[in-house]
Amino acid sequence: MPKPCTRLTARSGERGFSYPMLMFTIVLIGLMVTMAAQQWKTMVQRELEADLLAKGIEIQNALAIYSATMKAGRTIQGEIYPAALVDLTKQPKPALRKVYLDPMGHGEWELVRHPNGGIMGVRSKVKAKPIKQHEFPLTVRHFENLPTYHDWVFQFPNVSSANLSPLGSLPGVPASPVQPASSPTGQPTMPQGTPPLPSPSL
Numbered sequence: 001m002p003k004p005c006t007r008l009t010a011r012s013g014e015r016g017f018s019y020p021m022l023m024f025t026i027v028l029i030g031l032m033v034t035m036a037a038q039q040w041k042t043m044v045q046r047e048l049e050a051d052l053l054a055k056g057i058e059i060q061n062a063l064a065i066y067s068a069t070m071k072a073g074r075t076i077q078g079e080i081y082p083a084a085l086v087d088l089t090k091q092p093k094p095a096l097r098k099v100y101l102d103p104m105g106h107g108e109w110e111l112v113r114h115p116n117g118g119i120m121g122v123r124s125k126v127k128a129k130p131i132k133q134h135e136f137p138l139t140v141r142h143f144e145n146l147p148t149y150h151d152w153v154f155q156f157p158n159v160s161s162a163n164l165s166p167l168g169s170l171p172g173v174p175a176s177p178v179q180p181a182s183s184p185t186g187q188p189t190m191p192q193g194t195p196p197l198p199s200p201s202l
Contacts, residue, residue: 057154060139063081102122104149110125121155138160
């Protein structure tokens, strides 16, 4: 009779050992799935974020080109802005290939309008926190440490372009030449930091 008792005890021990291992395995798999899902979500967000920057900057550049084109040959104070984004795509010299949607919100942009009614910029309607916080392109370097995508305003002109040639870096738009300032003696002065010119040999 001792043998059946030994077998029963062994089977009970196997069941007792298998249950904790099964629970541990389930928990481990759950953690791995959660981590994989989080990594996938972050990867998708980064891709949408990069797309938002690319399309936003393209629209911002198109607004600058549009204004320069509309002002060409005329004496006009201030910038000229389109009444609708589709105006940027019109012939004969389209400044934008197509009217893009907001990559983050997958819908229409929130338009930033000038007091005269024209569109001077666009922004995403999404108010989530960006992953990217530093090392932005020069034309939007003021985006650093902004709390939401909604704060990324792609407009012309903007804070970052204030110290840049607003049109010289854009395709198809020549930069305006910088004229040297004159000193009180009437002689031109070079910008600060420019090395002095060598004296002519006698």
